Amino acid sequence: MLLSTKGDYGVRAMIDLAKHEGEGPVQRAEIARRRQIPESYLDHLLAQLRRGGFIRSTRGPGGGHELARPADQICLLDLLESLEGSLAPLQCVENPAGGPEAICGQDWVWKEIYDDMRVRLAAVSLADLVEHERDHERELVTSAHYVI
Amino acid sequence: MLLSTKGDYGVRAMIDLAKHEGEGPVQRAEIARRRQIPESYLDHLLAQLRRGGFIRSTRGPGGGHELARPADQICLLDLLESLEGSLAPLQCVENPAGGPEAICGQDWVWKEIYDDMRVRLAAVSLADLVEHERDHERELVTSAHYVI
DNA sequence: ACAATGTTGACCGGATTGGTCGAGAATAGT
DNA sequence: ACTATTCTCGACCAATCCGGTCAACATTGT
Ligand code: FES
Ligand code: FES
Numbered sequence: 001m002l003l004s005t006k007g008d009y010g011v012r013a014m015i016d017l018a019k020h021e022g023e024g025p026v027q028r029a030e031i032a033r034r035r036q037i038p039e040s041y042l043d044h045l046l047a048q049l050r051r052g053g054f055i056r057s058t059r060g061p062g063g064g065h066e067l068a069r070p071a072d073q074i075c076l077l078d079l080l081e082s083l084e085g086s087l088a089p090l091q092c093v094e095n096p097a098g099g100p101e102a103i104c105g106q107d108w109v110w111k112e113i114y115d116d117m118r119v120r121l122a123a124v125s126l127a128d129l130v131e132h133e134r135d136h137e138r139e140l141v142t143s144a145h146y147v148i
Numbered sequence: 149m150l151l152s153t154k155g156d157y158g159v160r161a162m163i164d165l166a167k168h169e170g171e172g173p174v175q176r177a178e179i180a181r182r183r184q185i186p187e188s189y190l191d192h193l194l195a196q197l198r199r200g201g202f203i204r205s206t207r208g209p210g211g212g213h214e215l216a217r218p219a220d221q222i223c224l225l226d227l228l229e230s231l232e233g234s235l236a237p238l239q240c241v242e243n244p245a246g247g248p249e250a251i252c253g254q255d256w257v258w259k260e261i262y263d264d265m266r267v268r269l270a271a272v273s274l275a276d277l278v279e280h281e282r283d284h285e286r287e288l289v290t291s292a293h294y295v296i
Numbered sequence: 297a298c299a300a301t302g303t304t305g306a307c308c309g310g311a312t313t314g315g316t317c318g319a320g321a322a323t324a325g326t
Numbered sequence: 327a328c329t330a331t332t333c334t335c336g337a338c339c340a341a342t343c344c345g346g347t348c349a350a351c352a353t354t355g356t
Contacts, residue, residue, distance in 0.1 A: 001150075001236065001237070001238065001239065002149075002150040002237035002238070003237055003238050003258075004312090004313065004314080005313080005314065005315095006313085006314085008238060008252060008254075011252065011254050012251060012252040015252070015253060015254075025332095027331095027332075027333090028332080028333075029332090034251075035251055035252065036251055038314085038315065038316085040315075040316055040317075041314065041315055041316080043333085043334075043335085044314095044315090044335095046333085046334095047333095047334070047335075050334095057332095057333060057334085058322090058323085058332085058333080059321075059322045059323060059331085059332050059333040059334080060322055060323030060324055060325095060330095060331065060332060060333080061323070061324050061325070061330070061331045061332065062323090062324070062331080062332085063322085063323075063324090063331075063332050063333060064332075064333085065333085076254065076257065088149065089149070089150035089151055090149065090150070090151050090156060091149065103160060103182075103183055103184055104156060104159065104160040104163070104183065105163060105277050105278075105280050105281035105284065106156075106159050106163075106224065106277055108280060109224065109268065109269070109272050109277075110151075112268065113264075113265050113268055113269075116261075116264065117261050117265070120257065120260065120261055121257070121261075124257050129253050129254055129257075130253075132253050132256060133253035136253065152343090152344065152345085153344080153345065154344085154345090173301095175300095175301075175302090176301080176302075177301095186345080186346060186347085188346070188347055188348070189345065189346050189347080191302080191303075191304085192304095192346090194302085194303090195302095195303070195304075198303095205301095205302060205303085206301085206302080206353090206354080207300085207301050207302045207303080207352070207353045207354055208299095208300065208301055208302080208353055208354025208355055209299070209300040209301065209354070209355045209356075210300080210301085210354085210355070211300075211301050211302060211353085211354070211355090212301080212302085213302085297356100298355100298356085299354100299355090299356090300353100300354085300355085300356105301352100301353085301354080301355100302351105302352080302353075302354100303350100303351075303352070303353095304349105304350085304351080304352095305348105305349095305350090305351105306347105306348085306349090306350100307346105307347080307348080307349105308345105308346085308347080308348100309344105309345100309346095309347105310343105310344085310345095311342105311343085311344075311345105312341105312342085312343075312344090313340100313341085313342075313343090314339100314340095314341090314342100315338105315339085315340090315341100316337105316338080316339075316340105317336105317337085317338080317339100318335105318336095318337090318338105319334105319335090319336095319337105320333105320334080320335080320336105321332100321333085321334070321335095322331100322332085322333080322334095323330100323331085323332085323333100324329100324330090324331080324332100325328105325329090325330085325331100326327100326328085326329085326330105
């Protein structure tokens with residue numbers, strides 16, 4: 001399992017914020033309910049996202065959280081690396097692993113996979129994810145409509 | 149970190165065995181020394197590889213471990229999945245995650261990445277890894293030879 | 297018989313995961 | 327000034343996983 005719930009929950013929360021972009025701050029409780037995340041755990045994720053510069057938060061009545069940048073300027077790669085730390089499948093893919101390289105010769109395979117993965121993740125923005133989700137919802141609705 | 153040391157060590161050990169294919173059984177102690185794996189830990193990995201049908205082991209003096217199939221018929225995917233369990237980057241990429249899908253819409257991205265990864269891993273055999281290692285060694289030797 | 301070697305399972309300390317809880321700080325409304 | 331609302335921060339916790347050790351035992355060659 002490359003991603004922990006941190007990454008998964010974090011992205012869920014961001015998608016939720018992106019979906020309500022421009023409607024003012026969204027509250028922790030709302031996000032937690034809609035995306036099925038324990039509210040007190042969500043705290044930590046929001047804190048991390050805030051430190052990462054992805055969201056802005058405002059306190060007091062009517063407060064909440066909102067995207068710090070437009071959804072199409074936030075890519076999945078930045079988001080996940082901020083939440084999870086490095087996504088490298090192995091240690092040595094990032095640290096060139098000083099010692100003699102003859103010990104374990106599989107690094108090149110993983111380097112290729114890793115590079116490809118990062119390119120793909122960098123190409124997906126939060127806006128794309130929202131789009132996909134909306135498509136999926138529409139699909140569900142229409143298929144339900146025409147059944148029978 | 150998608151792979152733990154189990155996968156890394158396990159592949160190291162297999163490469164070592166592949167490199168000495170046809171020379172009779174290779175001992176635990178030798179593998180451990182050459183590939184820098186704690187000997188008593190290596191035990192567990194060899195047991196797992198044996199259960200997975202990748203190696204045969206013989207006891208007694210002159211005993212040791214050897215490949216159960218030719219090195220070009222063992223692919224990295226089988227090996228790693230046997231050692232590490234599923235390599236899925238997220239839970240829901242394998243279990244279709246019964247519930248309402250609107251909760252977290254990033255699965256399609258990871259599904260793509262995962263499929264691609266598995267194809268790549270399936271295309272690499274143990275023999276390829278040995279080849280790569282030999283190339284690398286030759287390269288080191290010649291570059292050292294022509295320096296200064 | 298004995299030495300070499302593999303086989304198995306119990307055990308262990310430390311790190312990480314996935315949270316909970318509570319005290320406090322900022323802000324809007326009255 | 328007071329209160330209700332909401333975020334903020336850090337302490338704490340239980341469970342699991344990771345990497346590894348160790349001791350007891352089984353098998354085989356000489
Ligand atoms: S040490 Fe880098 S792949 Fe094994
Ligand atoms: S639950 Fe599947 S990607 Fe989040």
